[in-house]
Amino acid sequence: MSAPLAVYAHVPFCLRVCGYCDFNAHAGMDGLKRAYADAVVAEIEGWRPRIAGRAVASIAFGGGTPGEMPPESLAAIIGAVRAAAPLAPDAEIGIEANPGTTSGAALRELVRAGVNRVSFGAQSFAAAELAFLDRIHTPEATAAALALARDAGVASVNLDLMYGLPGQSPAAWEATLDHALRLAPDHLSLYALTVEPGTPLAARVERGEVAPADPDRVADLYEAAGERLEAAGYRAYELSNWARPGHESRHNRVYWTYGDYLGVGAGAHGFLDGERFENVAHPRAYLQAVARDGRALARVERPDAATAMSDWIALRLRLVEGFAPAAFADRFGVSLAAAAGPPFDACREAGLLEEAGGRLRLTRRGRLLHNEVAVRALDHLRGRAGVA
Numbered sequence: 057m058s059a060p061l062a063v064y065a066h067v068p069f070c071l072r073v074c075g076y077c078d079f080n081a082h083a084g085m086d087g088l089k090r091a092y093a094d095a096v097v098a099e100i101e102g103w104r105p106r107i108a109g110r111a112v113a114s115i116a117f118g119g120g121t122p123g124e125m126p127p128e129s130l131a132a133i134i135g136a137v138r139a140a141a142p143l144a145p146d147a148e149i150g151i152e153a154n155p156g157t158t159s160g161a162a163l164r165e166l167v168r169a170g171v172n173r174v175s176f177g178a179q180s181f182a183a184a185e186l187a188f189l190d191r192i193h194t195p196e197a198t199a200a201a202l203a204l205a206r207d208a209g210v211a212s213v214n215l216d217l218m219y220g221l222p223g224q225s226p227a228a229w230e231a232t233l234d235h236a237l238r239l240a241p242d243h244l245s246l247y248a249l250t251v252e253p254g255t256p257l258a259a260r261v262e263r264g265e266v267a268p269a270d271p272d273r274v275a276d277l278y279e280a281a282g283e284r285l286e287a288a289g290y291r292a293y294e295l296s297n298w299a300r301p302g303h304e305s306r307h308n309r310v311y312w313t314y315g316d317y318l319g320v321g322a323g324a325h326g327f328l329d330g331e332r333f334e335n336v337a338h339p340r341a342y343l344q345a346v347a348r349d350g351r352a353l354a355r356v357e358r359p360d361a362a363t364a365m366s367d368w369i370a371l372r373l374r375l376v377e378g379f380a381p382a383a384f385a386d387r388f389g390v391s392l393a394a395a396a397g398p399p400f401d402a403c404r405e406a407g408l409l410e411e412a413g414g415r416l417r418l419t420r421r422g423r424l425l426h427n428e429v430a431v432r433a434l435d436h437l438r439g440r441a442g443v444a
């Protein structure tokens with residue numbers, strides 16, 4: 057039997073584009089929303105021969121701001137997935153939403169359509185930090201949105217928070233964390249602010265108006281957050297994610313375990329049967345492509361063995377539980393020791409990796425240096441003859 061499938065649907069619309077954002081998000085295109093939903097439905101129908109019979113374990117709407125789509129449009133997309141492939145009875149169906157544009161009526165309609173997980177882009181509970189980030193919502197709006205989600209019967213509610221903002225003191229970050237904890241979300245995702253090339257924030261940094269936070273201080277904020285969340289009963293299960301028991305993201309777990317997922321919508325990525333897909337990014341180009349071909353593929357590629365192995369390792373190491381080396385051998389037909397023994401030995405000696413219960417995982421210090429471990433594995437695999 058084929059492994060379960062995750063489905064990701066990208067919604068590229070936002071009321072306003074935040075200065076730090078480098079996602080495929082566009083403002084001022086509200087008039088396209090219904091046509092866009094129709095195109096996503098058509099795209100899913102086009103994928104039907106490829107995914108028919110694969111049990112769909114999760115659907116995730118990301119963006120952009122899916123929560124600002126007409127609820128019936130999201131319901132139609134969920135219906136299209138159901139029609140194309142069997143949806144597991146306990147499937148996780150999640151949407152990202154902006155606390156500043158959340159309505160109880162929309163949430164209730166979404167729950168009726170099967171949505172059981174909502175992730176709010178809270179980012180901060182300091183009004184000045186939200187203004188710096190160009191967010192349209194207030195701290196009070198996040199509290200209100202979370203209450204609306206509870207009232208609507210959403211089973212799992214996540215808050216995204218952002219740390220490492222320029223000038224953010226440890227006390228300010230802890231105040232945001234404490235505010236979030238008082239609201240008792242089921243799940244918290246913490247992301248360091250990164251200055252992405254080409255964004256308005258990057259231009260401000262270039263002009264000397266904004267000084268990025270010092271990486272060592274950012275690492276301290278991450279560590280302090282972990283201690284605070286764990287003391288409050290949240291378990292770290294992935295580098296950026298903490299959950300109360302039973303509220304871990306099953307959809308994202310598919311990504312972290314190198315599983316298959318279908319990506320639909322503008323700029324969406326997918327990974328099916330060893331092939332990576334990417335759709336055309338601009339919403340108008342996406343609409344035209346689907347109208348013309350029923351598809352909107354911009355790129356299809358099959359990663360070479362070294363890339364596949366290093367991706368697998370980098371993703372699995374994001375999970376706090378790490379992985380059993382035998383799982384690597386099962387997937388690639390070569391032992392982990394033979395494929396990437398030397399960098400793993402070096403990382404173990406450097407205190408970045410450890411073995412526990414037959415699994416290999418990052419140490420607490422290693423979690424701060426995940427990228428370095430992944431790059432070492434990739435460099436080694438790239439240098440190996442005969443792997444591809």
Ligand code: SF4
Binds near residue numbers: 069079
């Ligand atoms: S709301 Fe999210 S997706 Fe939209 S512009 Fe802001 S950061 Fe980007």
